[in-house]
C-alpha cells in the first residue's frame with residue numbers, strides 16, 4: 001500500500017515526524033476526536049470488518065439524500081404518491097437520489113445487524129479486566145441504535161403511499177393494536193386515529209425526517225464517545241493483558257464528562273500508555289486513510305446498487321383493495337411469519353398470533369439481547385477475541401437464533417402465497433379473484 005497506484009491516487013499524505021502526525025489530528029476540527037495513536041489490531045479489517053463505520057457512513061448518505069428528497073416530497077395524502085412519481089420521472093436524477101436513499105436504508109439494516117453479530121462473536125460487550133470503561137452499557141446503546149435503524153426504515157416505508165406502503169402500515173398498526181388492554185391506544189398514538197390517513201402520514205413524516213434522525217445522531221455520538229472512554233475497541237484489552245499491564249489509574253485532575261451530561265470522574269479512561277509503542281501506530285495517516293477507503297467503498301457500492309436495482313412504485317394506496325399476500329418489508333418478514341405461525345385455533349378458540357408472535361416473542365428476544373452482557377459469565381479475559389472456546393455455548397445459541405430469523409425471512413419472502421399459504425418457490429400460485 002506504500003507506493004501503490006491506489007495510494008497515490010487516494011492518499012498522498014506522509015507525515016515527516018511523529019509530531020507532524022500528531023498535529024494533523026489535534027489541529028483538525030473533524031479529526032481531533034480520534035486519539036493521536038491507535039492500536040494496530042483495532043484498525044485491522046479482520047477484527048471489526050469496519051461494520052460500525054460502514055453503518056455510520058450509510059447514515060450520513062441517508063441524511064444527505066433524505067434532505068434533498070425533502071425538497072421534492074409533499075407529505076399529503078393527495079400529493080405524496082404523485083410527488084414520488086415526479087421524483088422518479090420528472091426531477092433530474094430524482095430516480096438516482098431515491099435509489100441511493102433506498103439502497104442505503106436497506107444496507108444500513110444489514111450492516112448494523114452484522115455489526116451487532118461481530119460485537120457478539122468477539123464478546124466485545126463485556127467488561128474485561130483490562131478495561132475500566134463500561135462496554136455493557138455501550139452494547140445497550142447499540143441495541144437502541146438497532147431499534148432506531150428499524151424504526152427509521154419502517155417510518156420511511158409509508159411515505160410513498162403506494163399499495164406496498166399502505167398495507168405494510170396496516171400490518172404494523174394491527175400488531176400494535178393486539179397488545180392487551182392498551183393496544184388500541186398504542187395504535188391511535190402511532191397512526192393518529194383509527195385509519196391510515198393524513199394524520200398517520202404526517203406522524204410518520206415527522207418521525208422519519210426529524211425526530212428519529214436527531215435521536216439517532218445523538219445516540220451515535222454517545223456510542224462513539226463511549227468507545228473512546230472504554231479505551232478503544234475491546235481487542236486493545238488483549239494487548240494490555242498480554243503485556244501483564246493492569247488498568248491505568250484515572251487521572252485525578254481530569255473529568256470525562258460529555259457536555260456535562262455525564263458528571264464527575266467516575267467514568268475512568270484506560271490510557272494507551274500501557275500499550276507498548278510497537279503495538280501502536282499514528283492515527284494520521286493510518287486510521288484516517290482507512291476511514292476514507294471504507295467511506296469511499298461504501299459510497300461506490302451504494303451508488304452501483306442504486307443504478308442497477310430498480311424500485312418501482314406500486315399502484316397508489318387503495319384501502320379497498322388489499323394485495324394478497326400483503327407482505328411487510330423484508331426485515332420484518334420474520335415477525336410476520338411468526339405471527340402467522342402462532343395464530344392457531346384450539347378448542348374452538350383462536351389464539352391471536354399478532355400478540356404472541358408480534359409482541360411477546362420479539363419482546364423476549366429484545367430483553368435477552370439487553371441482558372446478554374450481564375448473563376454471560378464466561379471469563380472476561382477473552383473479550384475482543386473472535387469465537388473463543390469458552391464462549392462456544394453462547395455463540396451456538398446466538399447463531400441458532402440468527403439462523404432462525406433468517407429462515408423465517410426466507411420463508412416469508414419466497415414461500416408464502418395468497419392468504420399466507422405455504423408454496424415452494426418453484427410452485428405456481430393459484431389465480432385468486434381480487435380482494436380474496
Ligand code: HEM
Pocket residue numbers: 048049050051052053054055056059112113115116119122124125135138139140141142143145146149220223227232233234235384
Ligand atoms: C447505527 C448503528 C451503529 C453505528 C453507527 C455504530 C458504530 C460503531 C463504530 C464506528 C464502532 C467502532 C468499531 C467498528 O467500526 O466496528 C462501534 C463499536 C461498537 N459497537 Fe456499534 N454502532 C452501531 C450499532 C451497534 C449495535 C446494534 C451494537 C450492539 C447491539 C453495537 C455495539 C458496539 C460495541 C459494544 C462496540 C465496541 C466494540 C469493540 O470494542 O470491539 N453497535 N460501533
